[in-house]
Amino acid sequence: MLNPEIYQKINAIDHTYIPHQKIKLAIDMIQRCLLISESALEPVNFLLTGPAGTGKTTVCNAILSILESESQEFIIRDNKEVPVVNAFYSLVPNPVTIKGIASSMLKSLGAPSPGKGSALDLTYRLGVLLKEFKTKVIILDEFQHLLAKDFGKSNDVRDWVKSIINEFKVPIVLVGTPECETIINEETQLSRRFQYRTQLTSLNLGTPQKRGELTKFSSTLRTLFIKKIGLNGFPNFNSYSKCAPLYVATSGNPSSIVRIFKEATLIAFEDGMNEVKYNHITKAFDTLALPNSDSLSTNPFRLNHSDLVKSINKISGGMYA
Ligand SMILES: Nc1ncnc2c1ncn2[C@@H]1O[C@H](COP(=O)(O)OP(=O)(O)OP(=O)(O)O)[C@@H](O)[C@H]1O
Ligand SMILES: [Mg+2]
Numbered sequence: 001m002l003n004p005e006i007y008q009k010i011n012a013i014d015h016t017y018i019p020h021q022k023i024k025l026a027i028d029m030i031q032r033c034l035l036i037s038e039s040a041l042e043p044v045n046f047l048l049t050g051p052a053g054t055g056k057t058t059v060c061n062a063i064l065s066i067l068e069s070e071s072q073e074f075i076i077r078d079n080k081e082v083p084v085v086n087a088f089y090s091l092v093p094n095p096v097t098i099k100g101i102a103s104s105m106l107k108s109l110g111a112p113s114p115g116k117g118s119a120l121d122l123t124y125r126l127g128v129l130l131k132e133f134k135t136k137v138i139i140l141d142e143f144q145h146l147l148a149k150d151f152g153k154s155n156d157v158r159d160w161v162k163s164i165i166n167e168f169k170v171p172i173v174l175v176g177t178p179e180c181e182t183i184i185n186e187e188t189q190l191s192r193r194f195q196y197r198t199q200l201t202s203l204n205l206g207t208p209q210k211r212g213e214l215t216k217f218s219s220t221l222r223t224l225f226i227k228k229i230g231l232n233g234f235p236n237f238n239s240y241s242k243c244a245p246l247y248v249a250t251s252g253n254p255s256s257i258v259r260i261f262k263e264a265t266l267i268a269f270e271d272g273m274n275e276v277k278y279n280h281i282t283k284a285f286d287t288l289a290l291p292n293s294d295s296l297s298t299n300p301f302r303l304n305h306s307d308l309v310k311s312i313n314k315i316s317g318g319m320y321a
């Protein structure tokens with residue numbers, strides 16, 4: 001039986017992130033939108049999209065912690081000092097309704113009884129709080145829930161988002177899967193309000209001559225694992241050939257890469273070792289059900305070079321000889 005402290009140690013990795021190029025770009029662009037919004041007549045909004053596990057919520061958390069660290073302000077409410085909410089994060093509920101989304105936002109703002117009242121009441125209270133706190137940004141994640149079958153309600157919510165941008169003048173960062181682009185593009189008025197956009201993608205493998213994003217990400221992640229967990233060693237992923245099996249196993253999806261590293265560390269500890277070996281990585285792939293892994297007939301960490309190249313070509317559309 002493993003010590004619970006081991007799980008805590010491994011999960012502590014979740015509190016750090018690797019600011020790879022696309023993540024950095026998204027964070028920089030969001031900060032830029034917020035700066036422009038401070039003096040613009042209309043708020044400048046941002047749309048962040050990407051497939052599952054590419055790091056969208058990670059970007060949201062990074063923005064929240066940057067803004068939280070900037071603010072020390074308090075306001076007096078009901079004779080009590082309350083910290084201002086510079087930025088807040090809310091999830092679009094599923095099924096989506098105006099009342100549901102307004103109540104989720106009020107809850108994130110720390111409002112009492114956030115679900116009490118009509119949609120109109122909640123929207124009014126939201127406006128009052130945003131003004132009181134001088135909130136700089138609203139982050140709305142899982143916006144793809146608007147693609148749900150009930151189009152009538154989805155359209156209402158889309159109009160509501162547009163109207164709160166107009167009325168409350170607080171910039172919004174909308175976050176969701178790539179389909180969110182369709183929701184925004186379908187309506188010119190909304191599309192015009194979201195002209196700054198970034199799409200996060202899976203990390204590329206690069207070529208034998210030029211290291212890809214995956215090599216840099218995995219090397220940094222390896223160092224993080226060694227330092228944060230206090231491991232004596234971890235396999236190297238610092239070249240194209242060393243990263244090739246990892247790419248086939250994960251298609252370059254950051255979430256899947258982290259999952260494999262964590263599972264391999266657990267298996268190493270179960271083996272009574274404080275060092276992760278290549279066979280722990282191989283076993284981790286056998287243990288996990290990663291997205292798309294059922295399309296692979298063999299564990300990529302057991303494949304020979306020519307079979308690896310075939311699999312890489314399948315994923316990336318035949319770029320490698
Ligand atoms: N830049 C990163 N650095 C470190 N870990 C990352 C990074 N990006 C993603 N991850 C890992 O992937 C996991 C999922 O990331 P995140 O929740 O940000 O993805 P998402 O795009 O919001 O996915 P979903 O669409 O499923 O909500 C994180 O918990 C983390 O383990
Ligand atoms: Mg997410």
